[in-house]
Amino acid sequence: MRVFLLAVVALCCGVIGFKVRDYYKRRKKLFSDLIKFLKKVKEEVCLKKNYVREVFDVEGSEDVKKIVANEGADLPLSKEEIREIREILLNVGKSVVDYEEEKIEDSLLKIKRYEDDASKKYDQKGVLSVKMGFLVGIAIFILLV
Amino acid sequence: MNLLTVDQCDVDIIYENAIRGSLYAVNDDVKRGFITFDGGIRIGLCGEGVYECGEMQTMKNINSLVIRVPHNVYGIADELKSVIKKDGVIKNTILVAKPFSGKTTLLRELARVFSANNKVVIIDEKNELSATTKGVSYLDVGESNVLVGINKTDGVEFAIRNLSPEVLVTDEIYGERAEDGIKRCIEGGVSVFTSIHSSSLSDRIKNLFSVRVYLSDDPPGRILRIEE
Numbered sequence: 427m428r429v430f431l432l433a434v435v436a437l438c439c440g441v442i443g444f445k446v447r448d449y450y451k452r453r454k455k456l457f458s459d460l461i462k463f464l465k466k467v468k469e470e471v472c473l474k475k476n477y478v479r480e481v482f483d484v485e486g487s488e489d490v491k492k493i494v495a496n497e498g499a500d501l502p503l504s505k506e507e508i509r510e511i512r513e514i515l516l517n518v519g520k521s522v523v524d525y526e527e528e529k530i531e532d533s534l535l536k537i538k539r540y541e542d543d544a545s546k547k548y549d550q551k552g553v554l555s556v557k558m559g560f561l562v563g564i565a566i567f568i569l570l571v
Numbered sequence: 572m573n574l575l576t577v578d579q580c581d582v583d584i585i586y587e588n589a590i591r592g593s594l595y596a597v598n599d600d601v602k603r604g605f606i607t608f609d610g611g612i613r614i615g616l617c618g619e620g621v622y623e624c625g626e627m628q629t630m631k632n633i634n635s636l637v638i639r640v641p642h643n644v645y646g647i648a649d650e651l652k653s654v655i656k657k658d659g660v661i662k663n664t665i666l667v668a669k670p671f672s673g674k675t676t677l678l679r680e681l682a683r684v685f686s687a688n689n690k691v692v693i694i695d696e697k698n699e700l701s702a703t704t705k706g707v708s709y710l711d712v713g714e715s716n717v718l719v720g721i722n723k724t725d726g727v728e729f730a731i732r733n734l735s736p737e738v739l740v741t742d743e744i745y746g747e748r749a750e751d752g753i754k755r756c757i758e759g760g761v762s763v764f765t766s767i768h769s770s771s772l773s774d775r776i777k778n779l780f781s782v783r784v785y786l787s788d789d790p791p792g793r794i795l796r797i798e799e
Contacts, residue, residue, distance in 0.1 A: 470596070477591035519593040522629050526595045 432570055436563030443559020450544065450552035452489070453502040457541035459487040460511065461534060467518055468530045478519035490515070507540070579634065586633045589614050594629065600697075602627050610709045611641040611702025641675065641699055643711045647792055648680040654797055655681075655782055661689065661738055661762040662799075665780040667769055673792030674766035675699050675742055677784075679712060681764050682740040686713035692736035693717045694726030700742055715740070727752040731759050740764045744776075754779060 466485045470476050482494070492498050494515050498508045514533045521529060589606045590597050597606050606614045615637035618630045655664050664681070666674045679700050682691050693715045695701045701717045702709040708717055716734055718726050723741055730736050739761050744753055745768070756763050757779055767776065772783060787793040 470593075474596055474599075477593040477596050479591045479593070519595060521594055522598050523595045 429571060432567045436567040439563030439566065440559045443556040446555035446559070447552040449502050450548040454541065454544040454548045456489045456501065456503070457537055457544050459490050460537050461541060463490060464518070464530055464534050464537065468527060471519070471523055471526045471530065474523065582633060582636055585636060598629055601630050604630070605697065607698040609704050611699055613639045613641070613697065613699055615639070641702060641710060644676050644680060644792065647677055648684045650794065651681065651784065652684055654799070661685070662781040663757055663762055663779060664764045664782040664784065665772070665776065666766040666784045666786060667772055668786035669770060669788050670768055671791055672786045672788040674786060677786070677792060678740060678742055678764060678766055679710060682715045683711055683713035685738050686715040689737040690735065691715040691738045691740060692730045692734050694721060694723055694730065694739065694741040695719045696722055696726070697742065700740070723749040724752040727756050731756065731761065736761050738762045738764060742766055743768060750776070
């Protein structure tokens with residue numbers, strides 16, 4: 427019984443490691459989705475093709491849609507980041523072509539910085555957390571068995 | 572009496588929805604004072620013009636709107652059909668009337684009726700005649716081919732070069748360039764149906780059109796007289 431419980435604890439440590447990794451992974455994906463969406467809008471702005479709402483329906487990922495709907499409580503972002511991104515998304519497309527291109531370019535730079543940071547943290551902490559989770563789990567198992 | 576009072580907030584909401592949060596996509600129309608919404612609904616805008624280097628860039632602070640909902644009225648061209656087409660020849664026809672007199676509705680019906688037996692091309696610059704959205708015409712224009720959002724001068728070139736029309740239909744000719752385009756079309760042997768905002772016609776226009784139909788605005792669409 428004792429061995430079984432320790433095995434469960436070790437497994438839980440591994441799962442926690444995966445959860446931490448998923449947090450960073452989701453954060454990284456969210457920023458890259460945002461960049462993809464804004465690039466698509468920029469393309470539409472240049473060619474004056476489709477409306478932002480139509481692009482949003484097709485290109486907007488679930489997490490991006492949550493930010494616009496103000497339902498981002500479970501997202502891996504701080505309140506300040508959500509506020510900032512929401513403001514960008516709610517105002518995109520509302521100007522004339524020249525100004526809109528500049529505005530999107532600025533927004534892309536800002537989000538690119540977030541993405542770089544998220545990517546770095548994923549590479550460092552995300553991957554490490556899985557390894558650490560398993561190592562801690564195994565260590566607990568060995569020490570207490 | 573329950574009257575609906577429209578305030579600035581309503582105007583803002585309607586405008587925002589009409590442009591779908593994408594001014595860049597409709598700014599060419601906004602600069603000309605209107606937006607065409609789904610189903611051919613045309614929204615006339617009233618606000619402040621924004622100029623840069625003497626050129627209008629956009630319109631801001633929209634304070635009132637004029638919403639026009641287009642529709643088909645079947646059968647209104649029956650009377651004109653025999654006047655326009657005699658002995659197999661389709662005559663160039665112009666509808667003359669003040670705004671809100673049913674010119675576009677009658678023109679649409681003429682296109683629909685004639686498209687049954689002739690190759691009709693519509694140059695729908697403001698998308699009022701056909702109300703085309705993503706390639707689908709929401710108003711009944713029969714078998715007509717529709718060029719949407721293309722100005723009359725370019726549209727005439729496109730149509731004549733590529734679509735070999737027998738009849739070309741276009742709404743509201745205005746300005747010398749549009750008139751020249753129409754003239755070129757007529758000289759090229761294509762019959763033209765068009766309309767003009769006016770109560771009378773210049774000799775230049777009169778000479779181009781062998782059938783001139785004057786419409787009443789009370790009630791809209793009533794034919795006052797036909798000149799041949």
